[in-house]
Amino acid sequence: MCGIVGFTGKQQAAPLLLEGLKRLEYRGYDSAGIAVIGDAGIAVEKVSGRIDNLCEKTDNGKAIFGTTGIGHTRWATHGAPTDLNAHPHLSNDGRFAVVHNGIIENYAVLREELKAKGYRFLSETDTEVVVHLVEMFYDGDLKSAVLKTVSRLEGSYALGILCTDQPDTLFVAREHSPLILGVGVGENYFASDVTALVSYTKNAIYMDDGEIAELTPQGITVYDCRGREVEKPVSRITWDVEAAEKGGYDHFMLKEIMEQPQAVQAALTPRIRGKDIVLDDFELTAEDLRNIDKIVITACGSAYYAGCAGKYAIEEFCRIPVSVELASELRYGNPIIDEHTLLIVVSQSGETADTIAALKECQRLGAKSVAIVNVVGSTIAKLADHTLYTWAGPEIAVATTKGYTTQLAVLYLFALYAARKLGRLEDAAYEALLDEVLSLPQKMQQAIDKNHALPALAKKIHTFHSLFFIGRNTDWAVALEAALKMKEISYIHAESYAAGELKHGTIALIDEGQSVIAVCCNERLLDKTVSNILEMKARGAKVIAVAFQGERRVIAQADDIISIPHIEPIFSPALAVVPLQLLAYYVARENGCDIDKPKNLAKSVTVE
Numbered sequence: 001m002c003g004i005v006g007f008t009g010k011q012q013a014a015p016l017l018l019e020g021l022k023r024l025e026y027r028g029y030d031s032a033g034i035a036v037i038g039d040a041g042i043a044v045e046k047v048s049g050r051i052d053n054l055c056e057k058t059d060n061g062k063a064i065f066g067t068t069g070i071g072h073t074r075w076a077t078h079g080a081p082t083d084l085n086a087h088p089h090l091s092n093d094g095r096f097a098v099v100h101n102g103i104i105e106n107y108a109v110l111r112e113e114l115k116a117k118g119y120r121f122l123s124e125t126d127t128e129v130v131v132h133l134v135e136m137f138y139d140g141d142l143k144s145a146v147l148k149t150v151s152r153l154e155g156s157y158a159l160g161i162l163c164t165d166q167p168d169t170l171f172v173a174r175e176h177s178p179l180i181l182g183v184g185v186g187e188n189y190f191a192s193d194v195t196a197l198v199s200y201t202k203n204a205i206y207m208d209d210g211e212i213a214e215l216t217p218q219g220i221t222v223y224d225c226r227g228r229e230v231e232k233p234v235s236r237i238t239w240d241v242e243a244a245e246k247g248g249y250d251h252f253m254l255k256e257i258m259e260q261p262q263a264v265q266a267a268l269t270p271r272i273r274g275k276d277i278v279l280d281d282f283e284l285t286a287e288d289l290r291n292i293d294k295i296v297i298t299a300c301g302s303a304y305y306a307g308c309a310g311k312y313a314i315e316e317f318c319r320i321p322v323s324v325e326l327a328s329e330l331r332y333g334n335p336i337i338d339e340h341t342l343l344i345v346v347s348q349s350g351e352t353a354d355t356i357a358a359l360k361e362c363q364r365l366g367a368k369s370v371a372i373v374n375v376v377g378s379t380i381a382k383l384a385d386h387t388l389y390t391w392a393g394p395e396i397a398v399a400t401t402k403g404y405t406t407q408l409a410v411l412y413l414f415a416l417y418a419a420r421k422l423g424r425l426e427d428a429a430y431e432a433l434l435d436e437v438l439s440l441p442q443k444m445q446q447a448i449d450k451n452h453a454l455p456a457l458a459k460k461i462h463t464f465h466s467l468f469f470i471g472r473n474t475d476w477a478v479a480l481e482a483a484l485k486m487k488e489i490s491y492i493h494a495e496s497y498a499a500g501e502l503k504h505g506t507i508a509l510i511d512e513g514q515s516v517i518a519v520c521c522n523e524r525l526l527d528k529t530v531s532n533i534l535e536m537k538a539r540g541a542k543v544i545a546v547a548f549q550g551e552r553r554v555i556a557q558a559d560d561i562i563s564i565p566h567i568e569p570i571f572s573p574a575l576a577v578v579p580l581q582l583l584a585y586y587v588a589r590e591n592g593c594d595i596d597k598p599k600n601l602a603k604s605v606t607v608e
């Protein structure tokens with residue numbers, strides 16, 4: 001989704017803005033632009049396509065002079081990804097420039113109003129109304145013009161605004177869209193994402209909804225929606241630049257897959273004291289938990305599939321009913337939720353628009369909420385009653401990997417924590433299960449190290465037009481995520497099916513040579529899944545099976561085996577998914593796909 005950056009200081013702004021935009025590339029975009037205040041007013045350059053085109057057009061920024069500027073990567077919503085629709089947008093008098101993340105929902109009404117007043121629109125974007133409003137309200141006081149402008153806006157926005165009358169000043173505003181201010185020495189920054197800031201400063205101010213801020217090289221002042229100064233804490237960013245770079249891997253996705261053992265370790269270790277699980281800064285007492293009659297997990301994409309896998313552990317250990325709901329459905333579904341519902345919101349970015357809306361709706365209905373989030377200070381982390389961070393570090397590839405497995409690790413800890421508080425697990429069983437969860441990092445490493453044949457397996461299947469992923473129970477949850485990975489990055493149609501459902505439809509599509517990937521780690525249901533494998537084979541399919549090392553029932557039937565170390569099956573999704581992420585990666589590589597930035601996808605889906 002769109003990304004914004006801004007800089008004011010003594011250095012030339014354009015090269016820094018381009019550098020910042022490159023760090024936001026991973027979010028997904030289709031055009032980019034920068035605006036810098038120079039001696040002759042505001043210089044704007046924008047292009048459709050890659051930031052490299054913008055670098056070429058501006059000699060890597062050296063062709064544009066000025067020390068204050070704003071930049072934008074656009075992921076088209078209103079209007080095609082053309083040069084004209086790219087941001088920044090200029091006011092008719094050329095004195096103001098604006099970049100915007102989010103959607104102005106009442107833009108059509110504002111556009112008509114502004115047109116009637118004589119403002120000319122050059123783009124089809126919702127954003128352009130903002131710059132004309134600023135021009136309309138400006139009477140020499142930029143702060144007041146910004147406040148009046150945002151008071152007219154409905155929807156979501158993170159805005160960066162330039163004005164030639166204050167050539168070393170940036171104004172920003174936030175409503176339902178991430179915005180972080182970077183505090184430097186003699187220079188200051190803003191960005192929609194900390195990854196664009198980490199190479200310049202580790203000191204950050206997280207803006208809240210309804211706030212605006214004024215940045216000059218000398219300082220930052222934040223105001224509330226009525227223009228009163230707000231004291232904001234300066235937080236320390238813990239991510240470093242290396243963590244946001246490829247570190248010798250061909251792709252961020254491969255690096256992030258390989259980082260999973262360390263990432264899961266980082267999610268688990270700080271929460272273990274002896275045999276106890278300690279939640280971060282809060283506690284759910286036995287009484288709190290007894291007051292809960294159901295748990296609802298809500299999320300989007302892979303985070304939703306993490307919820308699907310986590311449900312089995314929570315229900316099994318806590319014996320509390322769990323429903324897993326797509327946030328985009330839950331928010332409009334008139335859900336049956338009250339103060340006896342515990343809502344678990346799962347999100348890597350903490351900024352997914354549907355997930356935020358579902359959280360707010362459930363809070364309105366009285367639910368208590370716990371968020372499982374990676375990005376510190378993100379909107380969901382701030383909104384939820386309690387937050388459990390996944391501590392996965394920056395995830396750059398659009399298709400999540402370590403984000404997903406760390407979500408699972410935290411869900412497993414939560415399940416054991418709650419079950420123990422409720423007295424639903426004997427000490428010995430609890431301790432044995434905890435040991436299994438804690439064995440995950442080491443076993444994930446083995447699952448990575450021992451599967452040398454995955455590139456060769458990818459060569460066998462990369463030309464297929466469609467792949468089926470099957471499994472039962474926890475294995476089905478893995479199949480869902482594995483199929484999503486495959487389609488996201490390799491563009492091969494991949495469908496996942498609960499193995500027991502095959503006879504109700506999908507089997508009609510199984511022909512000679514069709515490839516089926518069967519996840520076979522749920523030992524309790526293995527004979528059933530093996531029967532499904534036989535049914536596939538009887539119709540000519542080739543079966544690749546994921547199974548525990550030495551699992552003869554599967555080895556005897558599958559055409560190819562991907563083996564993983566043994567673990568308590570209920571935790572196997574976090575392990576079984578790893579070689580399947582790698583398989584998707586190698587298939588996409590065979591097909592020459594843009595693995596880190598798949599077409600049409602965005603890392604952080606901040607619009608509905």
Ligand code: G6P
Binds near residue numbers: 300303304355602
């Ligand atoms: C996008 C990403 C997915 C992610 C989903 C939910 O679709 O490409 O990888 O699972 O958003 O994102 P969240 O940040 O809420 O986990």
